[in-house]
Structures are given as structure tokens and as C-alpha cells.
Amino acid sequence: MTVTELNDKNLTSFLAYCRDHKYDHDESFLYDEDLKDFAIGPENxxxxxxxxxxxxxxxxxxxxxYFVKGKRARIRIFHCEKTDIENYRSLLEAALPLDCPVDKMEMFLPDKLKETQSLIRDLGFTYYRTSFVMVRKNKEKTAARFPEGFSLKAIDPQRDAELYGEIRNAAFRNLKGSETPLSREDVLKHYNDKSVLTGGMAILRDGDKGAGIVRVIKEEDETGIYSFIAPIALIPEYQGRGLGKELLKAGISIGQENGLDDCMLVVNGENEQALRLYKGAGFEIDMSVSCFTFSSLL
Structure with a gap:
């Protein structure tokens, strides 16, 4: 076995491998649109x-x-056809030390892949947190009803990008895995993502003041096509007032207006309040995914 860095000659083989094995891994960055835009370089x-x-x-x-700002490198894929620790070790050792200025690598693996999870623990990865993938299927149409004075409107990217980022950052400041703030440029990148649905990035306003955000994209996996709410957020002073329930309905409704009746989202496992909210809206846990980190980068 030999390890080599990606180059133009083996790029096609790499992309084909990702497509063939995306469902043997966390597929978050392995969809066709992601791979279509993949470029060889220091960011990848x-x-x-x-x-x-x-x-x-x-x-x-x-x-x-974005990831470097949070001092972490996100693993797009770490996979071998044989669950042999020496094959995985060869790849990991070839990657170290990393050239990018980060403190750790992080990867996600579905909890059904127990053997692979055990293997990466043996390589020195440490468990960090668990998230639940939740789906809402074959449910009735829904519509949001916000209190008087509140309105939800799709963003104008040039006018609203900073406000959208401020709301998101205030809401997620202490949420595991989402502590890194979004910049204006990050928000614009999210807006220009081809998977964003029509009207799929919106700000909830209390009069002229920003209160919350919702973003809805198109997601496809081996079970079907969904709208995917990522993220939904309220700044702290507006939490606990029933607005989250209506904002969730709005996200579901955006998907339905775009022809996607089934909906998906991801929630941190320790966020019991959000879990109750989503279950009350008809979402069910479809699978659990665990995050592992590797800090021995020298």
C-alpha cells in the first residue's frame, strides 16, 4: 500500500470514490454539488x-x-474499503503535521458504524458530541402564525447579511459545534448556495428589530428528497415565548411551498428543549451521528 497526495491525475478517481462511499460515512460534504465545486488546493x-x-x-x-477561524479542520471523508486500522493509520500519518493553522480535526460518523467508530478511537480520536438527524414525513401542510408586530421576510443579501449573521451568532454562541461566528462573507456564501430554496433564507423581525432566522435548503439522501432546515435560531431575549414553534412551522412551510413536503433537520443531542419542540411538530429521530476530534496534530 502507498499513500499519495491528491493531484490532477488521480482527481477523477478520488471523486468517484467519494460518490461510491458517501453513505458509508457522513455524507454532509459528499453530495454531487459539493464534489462538482471541489478544487485541489490548500483548502482541501x-x-x-x-x-x-x-x-x-x-x-x-x-x-x-470558516473552519480555520474556529481553529479546526473538518474531515470531509476518512474511509478505507477494508476496516483495517493500519490502512487508516497510513493515511493519518501522511496527513500530519497539518499545514493549516488549526488545533484539531473533527469528523462525524453515524452511530450505526460501530466498527469504524471503534477504529478511529484506537487511532486517538476522542468522542465530542452526538447529534440526531430528525425527519418529518407524510404529515399535513402547516403555516406559521406570528404574534402581532412580528414578520418573517426573505433576506435581501446585500442589505441583511450582517443582521442575519448577528442573529445567528448571538443564538449559537454557546452551542457545541457552532461557536465559530459567521462573517458577512460566510452569510453571502450560504445565500448563494445552489441548494437554498426560493425564499429559503429569512429573518424574523419584531418591528424593525431582528429576532430570529431560518434557512431551508434541498437535501437528498438514499431515502428521498427533503427540505432541510439549517439553521433555525432565535436570539436569547426572544426564546421561551413560543416564537420557535412558529419559526419551525415557517421553515416547514417554505419547503412545502417549494414542492418538498417531507422535512429534515439536525439537533445536538444535549439540546432537550429543541428535541421537545421538534418532536411536537411531528419530527422523529431517524439516526444518530457522533462527532470525534483528533488533537495530536504535531
């Missing part, structure tokens, strides 16, 4: 494990401005 350091001419495993990181 990638290593390939070959057995002769046959590609047997890959390790690919995301080291873009």
Missing part, C-alpha cells in the same frame, strides 16, 4: 491510499476560512 488537503493502481482509501479535509 487530500491523501489517497493505493494498492497498486487501485484506490483503497481516502482522507480529505476542509480547511476553508
Amino acid at each position: 488537503p487530500t491523501w489517497l491510499l493505493f494498492d497498486g493502481d487501485d484506490l483503497r482509501g481516502v482522507l480529505s479535509l476542509i480547511c476553508d476560512e
Whole structure:
């Protein structure tokens, strides 16, 4: 077995491997749109494990401005065809030390992949948190009803990007995995994502004051096509007033208006209040996914 860095000659093989194995991993950054825009460079350091001419495993990181700002590299895919720790170790050792200025790598794995989770623990990864993927399927249409004085409107990106980011950052300041603030440029990048639905980025206003946000994209997995609410957020002073329930309804409704009746979202496992809210709206836990971190980067 030999390990080599990604280059133009093996790019096609790498992208094909990602498509073939995305559901054997966390597929968050392995969809066709993501891979279509993939570019070789310092933001996407990638290593390939070959057995002769046959590609047997890959390790690919995301080291873009947002993740580096949070001092972490996000693992796009870390997978080998054989669950052999030495194959995984070869890829990991080839990647170290990282060139990007981060303190840790993080990766997500579905909890059904117990063998792979055990293997990466043996490599030195540490459990950090669990998230639940929740789905709402075959449910009735819904509509939001906000109190008098509140309105939900799709954002004008040039006018509203800073306010959208301020609301998101205030709401998620202490939420595991989301502490890194969004900049105006991050918000514009999210707005320009091709998966965002029509009207799918909106701000809830209390008069002229920002109170919350919702973003809804199109998501597809092996079970179907969904609207995906990511994120939904209220700044602290507006929490506990029933607005989250209506904002959730609005997110579901945006998907329905775009022809997507089934809805999906992800919630941190320790966020019991949000879990109760989502279950009350008809969402059910579809799967659990755990985050692992690796800090021995030297």
C-alpha cells in the first residue's frame, strides 16, 4: 500500500470514490454539488491510499476560512474499503503535521458504524458530541402564525447579511459545534448556495428589530428528497415565548411551498428543549451521528 497526495491525475478517481462511499460515512460534504465545486488546493488537503493502481482509501479535509477561524479542520471523508486500522493509520500519518493553522480535526460518523467508530478511537480520536438527524414525513401542510408586530421576510443579501449573521451568532454562541461566528462573507456564501430554496433564507423581525432566522435548503439522501432546515435560531431575549414553534412551522412551510413536503433537520443531542419542540411538530429521530476530534496534530 502507498499513500499519495491528491493531484490532477488521480482527481477523477478520488471523486468517484467519494460518490461510491458517501453513505458509508457522513455524507454532509459528499453530495454531487459539493464534489462538482471541489478544487485541489490548500483548502482541501487530500491523501489517497493505493494498492497498486487501485484506490483503497481516502482522507480529505476542509480547511476553508470558516473552519480555520474556529481553529479546526473538518474531515470531509476518512474511509478505507477494508476496516483495517493500519490502512487508516497510513493515511493519518501522511496527513500530519497539518499545514493549516488549526488545533484539531473533527469528523462525524453515524452511530450505526460501530466498527469504524471503534477504529478511529484506537487511532486517538476522542468522542465530542452526538447529534440526531430528525425527519418529518407524510404529515399535513402547516403555516406559521406570528404574534402581532412580528414578520418573517426573505433576506435581501446585500442589505441583511450582517443582521442575519448577528442573529445567528448571538443564538449559537454557546452551542457545541457552532461557536465559530459567521462573517458577512460566510452569510453571502450560504445565500448563494445552489441548494437554498426560493425564499429559503429569512429573518424574523419584531418591528424593525431582528429576532430570529431560518434557512431551508434541498437535501437528498438514499431515502428521498427533503427540505432541510439549517439553521433555525432565535436570539436569547426572544426564546421561551413560543416564537420557535412558529419559526419551525415557517421553515416547514417554505419547503412545502417549494414542492418538498417531507422535512429534515439536525439537533445536538444535549439540546432537550429543541428535541421537545421538534418532536411536537411531528419530527422523529431517524439516526444518530457522533462527532470525534483528533488533537495530536504535531
